Structures are given as C-alpha cells and as structure tokens.
Amino acid sequence: MNITAEISRLIENKSNLYKQLSDQVWEYAETRFEEFQSAELLCDSLEQEGFSVERGVVGLETGFIGSYGSGGPVVAILGEFDALAGLSQKAGFKEYNPVDLNGNGHGCGHNLLGVGALAAAIAIKDYLKENQLQGTVKYFGCPAEESGYGKSFMARDGLFKDIDFALSWHPSTANAVMNAYSNAVIHATFQFKGRSAHAAASPHLGRSALDSVELMNVGVNYMREHMEDEARIHYAVTNSGGFAPNVVQAEAEVTYLIRAPKPHQVKNLYERVVDCAKGAALMSQTSMEVQIEGSCHNLISNSTLEKIMHQHLDDLGFPEVTIEEVEFAKEMYNSLTDIEKKSAELSVGKEIGQRLKEKPIVDFILPYSEKPVFMGGSTDVADVSWNVPTAQCTTATWAFGTPFHTWQVVAQGKESYAHKAMLLAGKALASTAITAIGNPSIIEKAKAELQERLDGETYEALIPKELQPPKNKRQEAVY
Numbered sequence: 001m002n003i004t005a006e007i008s009r010l011i012e013n014k015s016n017l018y019k020q021l022s023d024q025v026w027e028y029a030e031t032r033f034e035e036f037q038s039a040e041l042l043c044d045s046l047e048q049e050g051f052s053v054e055r056g057v058v059g060l061e062t063g064f065i066g067s068y069g070s071g072g073p074v075v076a077i078l079g080e081f082d083a084l085a086g087l088s089q090k091a092g093f094k095e096y097n098p099v100d101l102n103g104n105g106h107g108c109g110h111n112l113l114g115v116g117a118l119a120a121a122i123a124i125k126d127y128l129k130e131n132q133l134q135g136t137v138k139y140f141g142c143p144a145e146e147s148g149y150g151k152s153f154m155a156r157d158g159l160f161k162d163i164d165f166a167l168s169w170h171p172s173t174a175n176a177v178m179n180a181y182s183n184a185v186i187h188a189t190f191q192f193k194g195r196s197a198h199a200a201a202s203p204h205l206g207r208s209a210l211d212s213v214e215l216m217n218v219g220v221n222y223m224r225e226h227m228e229d230e231a232r233i234h235y236a237v238t239n240s241g242g243f244a245p246n247v248v249q250a251e252a253e254v255t256y257l258i259r260a261p262k263p264h265q266v267k268n269l270y271e272r273v274v275d276c277a278k279g280a281a282l283m284s285q286t287s288m289e290v291q292i293e294g295s296c297h298n299l300i301s302n303s304t305l306e307k308i309m310h311q312h313l314d315d316l317g318f319p320e321v322t323i324e325e326v327e328f329a330k331e332m333y334n335s336l337t338d339i340e341k342k343s344a345e346l347s348v349g350k351e352i353g354q355r356l357k358e359k360p361i362v363d364f365i366l367p368y369s370e371k372p373v374f375m376g377g378s379t380d381v382a383d384v385s386w387n388v389p390t391a392q393c394t395t396a397t398w399a400f401g402t403p404f405h406t407w408q409v410v411a412q413g414k415e416s417y418a419h420k421a422m423l424l425a426g427k428a429l430a431s432t433a434i435t436a437i438g439n440p441s442i443i444e445k446a447k448a449e450l451q452e453r454l455d456g457e458t459y460e461a462l463i464p465k466e467l468q469p470p471k472n473k474r475q476e477a478v479y
Ligand SMILES: [Zn+2]
Pocket: 108, 109, 110, 145, 170
C-alpha cells in the first residue's frame, strides 16, 4: 500500500475524535496566551496516544511539545489554537449572529489548524509504530500566533535545534502548497510621559504626551517615502491620555508594527521609528520609553519539501462534497460584498471564478507555483523556517471568497466540509513527513536548499534576549 493510502486509513480511523476536538477548541475560543483549555485538551489527546508531553515550554504558559519515537530523523508538526477577540459568531448561521457581542471567535480557523496538525502527528506516530521505523515526531503546541509570536520565543530559545524539518498548514479557501515569502516584523510600543495642567488656565505648565504621539506619527509618516517598497508600517493609539480636552495629557501610548522583507531592514526601520519618537519627545519636552512586544523573521520557503507535499496533496485529492455542503457554502458566498466577490474572482481568474459562484467549495488542488508569492503580513512560522527546512499547505476549509478574520470564518468553523479539509491537511502533512523520514536524501537536499536561501546569514532572533512571554494577560489583538 502506498504512503498516502496508508496515512488516509490511519487518519480516517480516528476522524470522529479529530472532529470533536476541533469543535471543542472552537467552543473554547481562547485568545493569545490564554489558550489554557485548548492547550490542555490537545496535551491530553497526545498523552492518550502515547506521546510524552512537556508543558509550559520556554516560559510560554500555553506552549507545549508532545514527542513520540526515538532517534532521527526528527520532524516538527506545528499546531496553533488561538482565537481572535471580538469575532464571536454562532456556528452554521448564514448571517452575522454573535454568541456574545464582545466574545471571541475562531476567525482564523486555528481550531482546525491545531487539530489537523494533531491528526498528522498521531498518524506519523501510528505509521512509525506499525512499520517499526526509526524516527521522532514532535507536535509543537504553538500559542499566540495572532501577534503573540509564540514560535519566535520557541526559536529564540533553541527549541528547533534538534529538528530536521518542520511542516504546517493553514485553513483557507483553496487547496495548495504554499510557496510564499512574508515580511519580517517588529512590534513595539512607545509610552510618553508629560505633565498635566489646566489646558486653558495654565497651559504653559503642561507638557502633552499626546502631542508627542502625534508628532511621532507625523515623523514616521514622512519616513514612508524613504523606505523599501515592500515595507509597511502601521500604528494604533492605545492610550490617548484621557477624555478631557481641558486637561493636558500627561500620558499617552502608541503601538507600532514595523515590517520589511529582511530582518536587517526591519531593524533599521525600527531604529528610525525610535528616532522619530525621541525627536517627538524632545520637541514636546516629554519622556519616552519603548518596549519591543514581539517580532518575527521573514518566511523562507523550501521547494524540496513543498514539491513532495504537493504530490501527496494531488494524490489525496479533495473529498466529495454533498449538496447540503454546497448549499451552505453558497449562503456564505452570497453574504460577501461585491468587492469581496470580485477580489475572489480575480484570485482564480474569470473562468474558474464563474464556476465557483455556482459551487463555492474549491474541490481541486491548485498547481504548485514555482514563483514565490509575497504576503504583506508576517507569520511566526518564519522563525522556524530560518532554523529548519519548513513547508506548509492550505486546504479549502471555507467557502470560496471567504476573507480571513471575519464572522463567516467563525460560522464555518464546525461545518462538515471544514472537517473534511482539516483531515485532508493532516493527511498531506503526515504523508510528506513519512516520505521524508524514509528518504534521508530528501532531508539533506531540503537542508542544503535552506542554506542556499540563507546565503550566509544565520538566525538571530529579533526578540530581545530578556523579553519574556506575557503571563496570563488579557490583551487586545493587534493583528
Ligand atoms: Zn491564522
């Protein structure tokens, strides 16, 4: 029996368990660094399958590693399980209908991501065991993908040192192997302190921290003309100093995401943004403190592993969908705005786009793109990809056109077609891992490709050495 058929059988044997686990993580909907129940559920499942589990790794309270096997090769399967704030939505509803108006929701499908990856890890374990093969599988429970940079902390502290290659996936609207590169990012928060005073009676005694924030932002906005084309800088004012205009604002805070294609470029831009903050403080006679909250590198893809993953994904194909599934996917598609529908059509071309309007579940595998696609955003998978060869795929867990981080993603999080796509991803990952474990030359080639792409650079974490992950702290996501 070939590898994909064998892996399919192993995953289908436990498919009910995976569907239940994914639905349960969807129900918990815990945001970054607070995924206590979700992490525990996944840890328990790994232990029941014979994995040894290490909880709370590198100071991440909800980070863990489940290991099975002995000796090399060692494969890391990366799983995420954090939800997003403010995206509560009832499952299976075709209209916006939150469970709790201010609640959280799995708006990026990480309930599926974490459990699809778990299915892969367990199938690799079952395959190694049944076939008495040498090798180790490690499931990395990676918290806080949404602007928490869980994997960057893991990479900074050397958790990928003994890994040979890493695999992951992401829920999406299409079945494809990702050949993408992303921006590196530094997330930093600037706090200004001034002096309060009556803004009309004694304005000369006040020094406004809000002025500093405004001046800093003006300075940074002037920088934009003089940055790399693909660089991006965006900010949010997280403390404007209060609600009273007649009180000079003694405190104010602004948080920045600074992105550029390479770590050295992002470091340089960060220093220039800090200079703008210093200049603003000088102009307004306030004091300034800056804190790096997190960061990640740019993603390095690995065509050696990607091509193998694509072959497996092609062999597996997308499962049959039912009339009921297509009907619900249609409701989801119809809930999109005209601009969203147009943008979806543009992404696949007119002909396929027209066809998908009638049957908005992408039930085919997209060809492998030899040319890497640029993602303006960032991902903490990048820090793993600087350390070990890393490959990822997406599967069609959501109706054609569904945008990420929306109520529609949450509404589809427990659908049967989402489950099917999740299991497909698990199968693609596990088959790729087994193929590579059985062929050391593939791993050597993947490693050589990584070295070539690094072109002499080595991984140096952008997260400062002293920065610790937050402890059980509720924060608004700033994705
Ligand atoms: Zn995501």
